[in-house]
Amino acid sequence: MxxxxxxxxxxxxxxxxxxxxxxxxxxxxxxxxxxxxxxxxxxxxxxxxxxxxxxxxxxxxxxxxxxxxxxxxxxxxxxxxxxxxxxxDIFSQARVTSIEELSETIFSVSFKPDAETLEFKTGQFVNIRTKLDNKVRSYSITNHFQGSESIISIHVKRIDNGVFSQWVFENAEIGDELQVQYPLGASYDSNDNSVAGKLLIASGSGLGAAFAIAEASLMGEYHKEVQLVHVVKSEEDSYYLEELKNLSNQYPNFQFEILTDNDSSECVDSIFGKFELLENWEVYLYGNPKLVKASIQTARNKGVLEEKIISDAFEYAQTPEYFQSEEDSNKMEFV
Ligand code: FES
CATH class of the missing domain: 3.10.20.30 (Beta-grasp domain)
Structure with missing residues (x-):
């Protein structure tokens, strides 16, 4: 050994x-x-x-x-x-440039790297570390790369007892410092305009990445169907309605739906039930791991090729079973 x-x-x-x-x-x-x-x-x-x-x-x-x-x-x-x-070696410094309330439970936070130009692809994610607890959290990027002046925006959902989300909702200010590791992940816009259609399914704050990809495709002159489904626990959890409506007014090939869900499998059946087959479509999935997993399987059954299923399940850190209590662990932090 x-x-x-x-x-x-x-x-x-x-x-x-x-x-x-x-x-x-x-x-x-x-x-x-x-x-x-x-x-x-x-x-x-x-x-x-x-x-x-x-x-x-x-x-x-x-x-x-x-x-x-x-x-x-x-x-x-x-x-x-x-x-x-x-x-x-891991993190770069960035500063908060704006904080916007999107709903009672979702805030948008934007930040700009202190020194360098940052290139990223729509749909990638960043890791953020704050000095509040030195923990690392992942967030999908919700805006497009804008060249050398680029900022990064993320959607933060309020989590009960969530150290970072509480800070964003209650204490964060313009100019505050963050440590950011980016850009990460291969779940980004393929820019493949030859596909027959794009289906984007997002739950909760996963809407930010899905919306950004839909918007980037439409602005990039993608003329085939783009369908976005936002899955929420209750109607109060929906947000970005104005933005979604504006996009569908501007682009007739864009449709969206808000789906209230308490059961991932029923929800997936309802989304995919409308399509007989999805051959040569792309399917983008962001959010709840259960929903993402069930959607991957159903997308395969509907004929979507493996490489056309782009997914990012929002996994939350779990305490390994070996740790019985906080005192029980040898806590290590970055140096
Ligand atoms: S890459 Fe190792 S825990 Fe996520």
């Missing part, structure tokens, strides 16, 4: 166990969220030991060259010495 050294911790990684799970088993708390290589919250630096290719999949060239890996995708092939990444 490979021996792992991480700071003052010495432990072994079991066969078929990834490094992140080995951290958890040893009660070492490092930042994480998705546990499947998507969010990049768990980035760690390899001081010595061999690096397997999958553990660097999706990382930037700079992070790869400086021996960073994603522990959730790393199955050690030999002994390794690891350390926490330097915060400046």
């Amino acid at each position: 490979p021996k792992i050294i991480f700071g003052t911790h010495h432990f072994h990684c079991k066969d078929n166990e990834n490094l992140l799970d080995a951290f958890f088993r040893n009660k070492i708390d490092i930042p994480f969220s998705c546990r499947n290589g998507t969010c990049h919250a768990c980035v760690t630096k390899v001081v010595s030991g061999s690096i397997c290719e999958p553990s660097q999949s999706g990382l930037s060239k700079q992070l790869k060259e400086s021996n960073h890996i994603l522990p959730c995708r790393c199955y050690p092939e030999g002994d390794m010495v690891l350390s926490l990444p330097l915060i400046e």
Whole structure:
């Protein structure tokens, strides 16, 4: 079994166990969220030991060259010495430029990187870290890249006891500092104008990314059908109605629907039931993992090709079962 050294911790990684799970088993708390290589919250630096290719999949060239890996995708092939990444290797500084209330439960927050020009694709996401609790959270980008003056906007949903959302709703001010890791994710607008239609399904604050992709397609002279379904728990949770109506007035090939849902499978049946087949369509999915999973399966059954299903399930971090309590974990933070 490979021996792992991480700071003052010495432990072994079991066969078929990834490094992140080995951290958890040893009660070492490092930042994480998705546990499947998507969010990049768990980035760690390899001081010595061999690096397997999958553990660097999706990382930037700079992070790869400086021996960073994603522990959730790393199955050690030999002994390794690891350390926490330097915060400046992972995050850039940005400042809040606007805060807008979109509904009682959703705020839009925009921010601008301090130094560099940031290029991103519509639908990608960013990781945000604040000094409030040093935790990393992922948010879909809800605007389009505008060249060197580009800002990034995100939609933040109020979560009961959510440290970051409470801050956004109650205390955030223009000019406040954020640490941002971007842009991330492969769930972005394909810009493929040859597809037969685009179906966008979003739940909750996933509407921000879905709307941005619909808008970018229509503005990019996509003339075939674009259908957007916003799934909400109750009518009060719907937002962006004016924007959706304006888009449908401006582009006759755009339609939207607000669906109130308490059961993902019924909701998916109702959305896809209108289509006999969706051959050569693109399907974009943002939000509730249950809804995303059920939609992926149904889209496949309707003839959508695997590469035309673009999905981003909003997974929320869970406390690994090894942690019985906060005091029980060796809390680690970025250095
Ligand atoms: S990439 Fe490792 S936890 Fe998300």
